[in-house]
Every structure is written in C-alpha cells, then in structure tokens.
Amino acid sequence: MRPDQQFDVSELKIPNAFRITPRKIPDRRGSFYEAFRSAALTEAIGYPFRIGQANYSVSRRGTLRGIHATSLPPGQAKLVTCVRGAVLDVAVDLRVGSPTFGEFEITHQDEESGVSVYMADGLGHAFLALTDDVCMNYLCSTEYVPGTMIDVNALDPQLGIPWNLTCDPVMSDKDAAAPNAAEAIAAGLLPTYDECLAHYARLRER
Numbered sequence: 001m002r003p004d005q006q007f008d009v010s011e012l013k014i015p016n017a018f019r020i021t022p023r024k025i026p027d028r029r030g031s032f033y034e035a036f037r038s039a040a041l042t043e044a045i046g047y048p049f050r051i052g053q054a055n056y057s058v059s060r061r062g063t064l065r066g067i068h069a070t071s072l073p074p075g076q077a078k079l080v081t082c083v084r085g086a087v088l089d090v091a092v093d094l095r096v097g098s099p100t101f102g103e104f105e106i107t108h109q110d111e112e113s114g115v116s117v118y119m120a121d122g123l124g125h126a127f128l129a130l131t132d133d134v135c136m137n138y139l140c141s142t143e144y145v146p147g148t149m150i151d152v153n154a155l156d157p158q159l160g161i162p163w164n165l166t167c168d169p170v171m172s173d174k175d176a177a178a179p180n181a182a183e184a185i186a187a188g189l190l191p192t193y194d195e196c197l198a199h200y201a202r203l204r205e206r
Contacts, residue, residue: 006034009044012105015098016120016200017091018044019107020079024114033114035081041118047203049077049118055138056083059129064169066126067178069094069150070142072191072199075121077141082127085134086110089117090161092124094152096185097193104161122196126154128163150189151178158182 007022020041022033042048057065067090070076080089092104109115109127119125127136151174154161159181163169184190 007036007040009036009040011044012091012117014091014093014100014103014105014123016045016196017105017123018118020116020118022114035114035116036079041079045118045120047200047206049079050141051139052142053140053144055140057136057138059134059136060170061129061132061134062167062170063129063134064126064154064163064171065175066090067092067094067124067152067154068126069122069124069152069190070145071148071150071189072121072195074142074145074148075191075196075199076148077118077120078125079116079118079139080109080125080127081114081116081137082109082111083135083137084111085129085131087127087129087134087136088163089127090125090154091117091119092126092152092159092161093122094124094150094181094184094190095122095193095196096190098196101193102159102181104159106162120196121199122191122193124150124152126161128165128169150184151175152184152190153178153180156180
C-alpha cells in the first residue's frame, strides 16, 4: 500500500473478490475517506476496473436482494457499497469448476464503516437489509444488457447462506422464483471458471 493511500484492499477467500476498508479522517466537520483509487484496485485485481454504469437500490428492512450475476459475455464486475443504513452483504462463487464454487463470503456493510466489496465477473452478489431505507451503490464495469442477468435463489439450502432470518424476507417475484444453484447448473445458466479466467486474461491485455 502506498504511504498516502487511505484504505486497505484484501482478497476474500473467494478468488477475485476483494474487501476495501477505508481509513476515515475525522475532524470537527465530520470525516473524509477515500472509497477507492483506480490504480490501487488495478494493482490488486490485476487489470483496470473501468466503470460503465452506476446504480443505486433503496430497500426496506428485511429485504433480500439476489443472488445476481451476469453471463459471459458480456460479464459485469461490481464494486458495491452501503451508503445509507446497514446490510449483510454476500459474495458467492458461481463459476462452475472453481475451487471455491458455491462458497460465499459475508461482509457487514454500513454507512459508518464505508466498507466496499469488489466482485469480478462470474461472482454472484446478494444482500439483506438490516435497517430501513438502506441505500446501496453499485459501480459496474459494463452497461446493463437485457437478457444477460443470472439469478440464483439466495435461500438455496445447498448454499446455506446464514441470513439468520426471523421472518420471511421481502423479495421480488423474480428473486423468489429463481432456480437454486444445482438447477442453474443443469440449465447451463452459470459461467465456467475457465471462461472467467480467460475473460480476466483478456482484460489484463487491454
């Protein structure tokens, strides 16, 4: 890390996913922090993270969104940050043939910490809103292309994500009806690990 860099980047147990933890600089006005630097993230992931689209979602407490990913091509890497409220944020390896396929990593994100998670193409993302009026920011490497979204049910018992729900979550009809991971594999919906590795290699060559 550069001496003037005010955040830490650490790879998760899932390859090609990273947690970015800022170091806040407080003063009497409040605080300031760097969310990320392009050069630092490029060094960590091995290729440039180019932003093609920015999205926001606003959710009530108990809302469960995901698991969402994007097919290859075109792929879509994401840098996700909770900018209001608090969430249980989950990255899931959906790359068939990956040594960590089906594994997940949980990050508690909230507006106070400023923690972000970067997920490369082929990784799935989901979160549970722990407070009302949660706002999530998504920086995406590509623009949205209709028909390329991948949905896997976040309540898939084979994945076993510990959401610790005390009541039924608020879900979209699409998310509630999404296939489980085994069904998604059988339908050929998920990218392979080799396809993703080849995609990352092409990004490094650009």
